[in-house]
Amino acid sequence: MLVLDNVTKAFKTGTFGGGTLPAVRGASFEIRPGEVTSLIGESGSGKSTLGKMILRLTPVTSGTITFEGTDIATLKGKQLREYYRHVQGVFQDPFSSYNPVYRADRVFATIRHSYFPGVSTDEWRVRVDEVLESVGLNPVDVRDKFTHQLSGGQLQRILIARALLLDIKLLIADEIISMIDASTRVDVLNLLSNLKTRGLGVLFVTHDLSLGNYISERTIILRRGAVVEMGATPKVFDNPQHEYTRMLLTSVPQLHKKWEAESGSESETTRTASEDHGRPGRYSKSSLHPLAGMRARKGRRAKAAETERELAAGLLRTDTYLRTHEEVLPLVEVEEDHFVAIPAAK
Amino acid sequence: MGLTVDHLQVCYRTLRGDVKAVDNVTFSIEDGEIMGLAGESGCGKSTLGNSLVRMDVRMRQLGGRVELDGKELPISDARAMRDFRFKEVSIVPQYAMSALNPTRRVGRMVAELLKARGLDYKSALPELERRVKLVGLDADILKRYPIELSGGMKQRVVMVISTLLNPSLLIADEITSALDVSTQRAVGEMLLEFRDRNFVKTTMVITHDLSILAQVADTILVMYAGKLAEKAKADVVINNPLHPYTQLLISSLPDVGIRHDEHTLVGIPGRPPPLLNPPVGCRFRDRCPFAFDRCTDEPPFVEVKPGHTVACWLHAGGVSPSGGV
Numbered sequence: 001m002l003v004l005d006n007v008t009k010a011f012k013t014g015t016f017g018g019g020t021l022p023a024v025r026g027a028s029f030e031i032r033p034g035e036v037t038s039l040i041g042e043s044g045s046g047k048s049t050l051g052k053m054i055l056r057l058t059p060v061t062s063g064t065i066t067f068e069g070t071d072i073a074t075l076k077g078k079q080l081r082e083y084y085r086h087v088q089g090v091f092q093d094p095f096s097s098y099n100p101v102y103r104a105d106r107v108f109a110t111i112r113h114s115y116f117p118g119v120s121t122d123e124w125r126v127r128v129d130e131v132l133e134s135v136g137l138n139p140v141d142v143r144d145k146f147t148h149q150l151s152g153g154q155l156q157r158i159l160i161a162r163a164l165l166l167d168i169k170l171l172i173a174d175e176i177i178s179m180i181d182a183s184t185r186v187d188v189l190n191l192l193s194n195l196k197t198r199g200l201g202v203l204f205v206t207h208d209l210s211l212g213n214y215i216s217e218r219t220i221i222l223r224r225g226a227v228v229e230m231g232a233t234p235k236v237f238d239n240p241q242h243e244y245t246r247m248l249l250t251s252v253p254q255l256h257k258k259w260e261a262e263s264g265s266e267s268e269t270t271r272t273a274s275e276d277h278g279r280p281g282r283y284s285k286s287s288l289h290p291l292a293g294m295r296a297r298k299g300r301r302a303k304a305a306e307t308e309r310e311l312a313a314g315l316l317r318t319d320t321y322l323r324t325h326e327e328v329l330p331l332v333e334v335e336e337d338h339f340v341a342i343p344a345a346k
Numbered sequence: 347m348g349l350t351v352d353h354l355q356v357c358y359r360t361l362r363g364d365v366k367a368v369d370n371v372t373f374s375i376e377d378g379e380i381m382g383l384a385g386e387s388g389c390g391k392s393t394l395g396n397s398l399v400r401m402d403v404r405m406r407q408l409g410g411r412v413e414l415d416g417k418e419l420p421i422s423d424a425r426a427m428r429d430f431r432f433k434e435v436s437i438v439p440q441y442a443m444s445a446l447n448p449t450r451r452v453g454r455m456v457a458e459l460l461k462a463r464g465l466d467y468k469s470a471l472p473e474l475e476r477r478v479k480l481v482g483l484d485a486d487i488l489k490r491y492p493i494e495l496s497g498g499m500k501q502r503v504v505m506v507i508s509t510l511l512n513p514s515l516l517i518a519d520e521i522t523s524a525l526d527v528s529t530q531r532a533v534g535e536m537l538l539e540f541r542d543r544n545f546v547k548t549t550m551v552i553t554h555d556l557s558i559l560a561q562v563a564d565t566i567l568v569m570y571a572g573k574l575a576e577k578a579k580a581d582v583v584i585n586n587p588l589h590p591y592t593q594l595l596i597s598s599l600p601d602v603g604i605r606h607d608e609h610t611l612v613g614i615p616g617r618p619p620p621l622l623n624p625p626v627g628c629r630f631r632d633r634c635p636f637a638f639d640r641c642t643d644e645p646p647f648v649e650v651k652p653g654h655t656v657a658c659w660l661h662a663g664g665v666s667p668s669g670g671v
Binding site: 042043151153181182183184185186187189190193207208209210211213214215233234237247248249251252253254255256258259 | 386387496497526527528529530531534535554555556557558560561584585594595596598599600601602603604605606610611612613614617
């Protein structure tokens with residue numbers, strides 16, 4: 001349905017836009033109808049940027065996004081409106097998705113205005129009630145209410161209902177449950193999962209692995225804008241091949257299993273990236289640490305020399321440096337429907 | 347000695363009346379204990395945490411008493427609390443981003459903070475640097491502006507600053523909620539480390555995420571609609587919860603390895619009741635699958651097993667639980 005081919009996004013940085021920051025690097029994957037695909041990554045991994053590019057909220061720098069055979073970058077005017085008839089997004093903060101001055105169900109009225117001006121008021125009401133019920137809401141509870149009178153879960157479900165009023169084929173769900181209470185979170189998740197039985201494709205963007213594992217058929221793990229592992233969810237989670245995926249999995253707080261006591265002591269937390277030395281071709285744990293790459297500040301000249309030396313030895317791994325210089329490794333199929341970016345053997 | 351909270355009542359004053367966000371809450375935390383405080387949004391957990399540090403103008407203490415290390419904590423007296431704040435009680439707020447002054451370098455901000463408390467930055471600096479290194483940051487972070495730090499780094503810096511004077515009580519309010527899983531883990535492990543090194547005596551971790559508490563907390567206290575629902579050791583609350591609310595809360599969490607097609611989880615229908623005019627009796631009654639006649643009376647918060655306290659008629663009245671969820 002939706003195919004991404006070598007999609008790249010580079011943001012301009014600096015006061016005069018002199019530098020660039022690659023936010024997404026060579027991402028290629030496919031979203032299929034009737035499936036939930038999880039896009040998992042930490043902050044800054046480019047997962048939301050990918051979602052925005054699919055929704056045409058930000059242009060791609062290179063590469064193509066194809067929806068049912070058409071490159072979406074070429075869509076204009078009427079065609080773009082038709083695209084949004086099929087592809088819709090729901091975002092993280094339900095409260096900022098609404099205008100608090102108006103009643104929450106105004107989002108339905110705007111859809112009618114843009115897409116269904118010919119539908120009579122009575123028929124529209126029936127349609128709205130239908131979609132509200134299909135997302136598990138009682139129309140009486142949410143009609144004519146202001147946003148502050150509704151809970152986060154209800155507001156998110158109204159936004160999903162709004163998307164369902166259209167002839168929707170793909171839903172981009174960007175962290176839609178991270179601001180909802182744990183008690184109602186799972187209901188929204190189950191709703192997403194029911195959507196796929198209608199033949200919808202869902203791109204579920206999240207940083208929470210247990211949620212991704214819970215609902216998705218396929219999983220894509222992003223790291224610094226590049227896909228490091230993807231495939232059928234059970235294969236990725238039960239048999240993670242990439243060090244980064246493994247690190248993420250061991251960090252997830254679980255109810256019935258304590259974090260393994262492999263880190264936490266002083267020597268571990270203060271360990272620096274320099275200890276990676278001597279293990280080429282392998283991502284060691286400390287280089288994956290969020291703070292890896294921070295170096296003590298020294299005299300400018302000494303520091304520059306040291307930086308040069310470390311860059312040469314491949315030791316200094318700042319985020320920006322890695323984004324700019326690290327090679328995007330090709331994905332290798334390790335088993336059926338399970339792809340991993342394997343560091344090249346040295 | 348630890349912290350003892352006795353029949354504490356805190357309300358928000360509104361034009362329509364008092365909203366009792368913390369209603370008759372009694373509990374204690376021992377020295378060296380990390381207590382987790384869990385519940386949905388709007389159940390009063392942050393109000394309870396904030397009231398122990400700083401009451402804002404809308405908040406008012408209606409009754410009850412708080413003791414820290416055997417001394418009464420004058421929580422409703424803003425002026426008297428000045429002697430305790432930062433030195434004896436300290437908070438790590440929900441958004442560390444807004445806790446740091448964006449116009450000051452981190453070190454200068456700490457210097458001003460210490461000066462305001464009559465302390466000297468120079469003599470505190472070696473310890474500050476040691477602790478900054480301990481949490482895995484470079485000491486030169488003190489020369490940076492908050493905008494130069496990532497979310498996880500800011501959260502750690504704030505934790506180091508809050509605990510610099512070895513407070514007796516640390517309140518950590520949703521400190522992991524805005525962080526990635528790997529950073530969550532690092533911050534969670536910091537809480538344990540600070541306790542083990544005696545930087546803080548008692549810790550209260552406020553979160554809606556029970557799986558974080560399963561990792562770091564010794565005991566877990568569950569609140570619902572301003573009242574206490576259940577308190578017990580962390581593994582007991584996670585594995586053998588007695589209150590239906592705790593049971594439902596835990597069963598709605600997807601654990602790694604649970605898949606939708608094999609095991610569909612369910613949420614808790616409904617919402618917590620409004621606290622302006624809360625319903626009489628058990629406040630969870632409307633959402634509770636086990637509710638029966640007696641629930642129209644308010645259940646007492648009683649110890650049903652050693653170290654396990656529950657406010658539910660299923661357990662208080664000698665009626666055995668019907669199997670769990």
